[in-house]
Amino acid sequence: EDQVTQSPEALRLQEGESSSLNCSYTVSGLRGLFWYRQDPGKGPEFLFTLYSAGEEKEKERLKATLTKKESFLHITAPKPEDSATYLCAVRRLTGGGNKLTFGTGTQLKVEL
Amino acid sequence: GAVVSQHPSRVICKSGTSVKIECRSLDFQATTMFWYRQFPKKSLMLMATSNEGSKATYEQGVEKDKFLINHASLTLSTLTVTSAHPEDSSFYICSARIPGTAYSPLHFGNGTRLTVT
Numbered sequence: 108e109d110q111v112t113q114s115p116e117a118l119r120l121q122e123g124e125s126s127s128l129n130c131s132y133t134v135s136g137l138r139g140l141f142w143y144r145q146d147p148g149k150g151p152e153f154l155f156t157l158y159s160a161g162e163e164k165e166k167e168r169l170k171a172t173l174t175k176k177e178s179f180l181h182i183t184a185p186k187p188e189d190s191a192t193y194l195c196a197v198r199r200l201t202g203g204g205n206k207l208t209f210g211t212g213t214q215l216k217v218e219l
Numbered sequence: 220g221a222v223v224s225q226h227p228s229r230v231i232c233k234s235g236t237s238v239k240i241e242c243r244s245l246d247f248q249a250t251t252m253f254w255y256r257q258f259p260k261k262s263l264m265l266m267a268t269s270n271e272g273s274k275a276t277y278e279q280g281v282e283k284d285k286f287l288i289n290h291a292s293l294t295l296s297t298l299t300v301t302s303a304h305p306e307d308s309s310f311y312i313c314s315a316r317i318p319g320t321a322y323s324p325l326h327f328g329n330g331t332r333l334t335v336t
Contacts, residue, residue, distance in 0.1 A: 111262070139322055150225070150312045150327035151263070158322065194263070205251065205316070207325060209262040 109134045113195050113210035120185055120217050128180040128193055128213045136200030140178050141207065142171050143194040151194055154180075185217045222247070223315050225328030232303055232335055240298045240331045242313030248293035249315035253325065254286075257310040266311075269296040303335040 110133040120126055132140065139158050143151035155164040157173040164171045168189065170181040180193055192214045196207040224243045232238050242252055252269040267288055268276040275288035285307075287299040300307055312330040316323050 139324075141324055143327075148228075148330070148332065150223075150314075150330045153324045153326055156322065156324050196263075205253065205268065205325075206265055207263075209264075211260065211262045 109197055109199055109208040111195055111197055111208050111210035113193075113213050115213060116211070117214040118216070120182075120215070122186055122217055122219050123184045125181070125183045125185070127182070128215070130178040130180070130195030130210055131176060132178070132195070132197045133176075134197045134199050134208070135202070138198045138200045140173055141196045141198070142169075142178070142180055143196065145192045145194055145212065147192075154193075182215070185215075187217045187219060190215055190217045222317060222326045223313060223328040225313050225331055227331060228329060229332045230334070232333070234304055234335055235302055237299055237301045238303055238333060240300075240311055240313075240333075242296045242298070242315075242328055244294045244315045247315075247317050249296075249318075250293060251316070252290060252296040253314045254288065254296075254298050255312045255314065255327075257312060257330075263312065269298075271296075300333065303333070305335045308333055308335045 112131045114129045139156050142154040145151045155171040160175045162173050168183050172179045192212040194212045196209040226241045250271045254266045255263040256266050257263045266281045269288045269290040271290045277283045290296040310330050314325040314327040
């Protein structure tokens, strides 16, 4: 069974204090690993897709990386507006259809 | 901008009544849409896959008679929670994939907060 574990569960940062969120996964053949941002009371907003180990994607202050067992979401010099829950999900290569398996997320709060 | 629209965003209903939630794809046709459920501090759980013109596919443990899914057109899927009970209170989110490669990501609606009293 596919599994996704995210850590830490919650993270408080000062504005400008860079850090990383972790997503460990177990899947029988990875089709894609996805990062989403979710604001309170809203649906997840797509950020990145990573397909193979060694791949990196960047968007503004966010950078996602992928290894064979985990993915990191690096946040450089965060701002209060980066506060949200960040979700990681995997989709398997075969046998899973279109199903995404999600982690429980990391709740990030960036303070002034 | 949003690619998936969901309505209503919030609904409160009495126990025993039914509630319908709509999910629309904007500016693209979605032959398949996905319905998720999210409990506080829990991961999103796929409930069912909605297929245009055919029956929905339900995940194990999801009651198809309680959660009725209709995908009558290429841009609209509906989820009806029948005879709702307080334990059905949750955050329901639909999603769809913009047609393209098999690797395109899911885009989510803004969710519906259902409270059953």
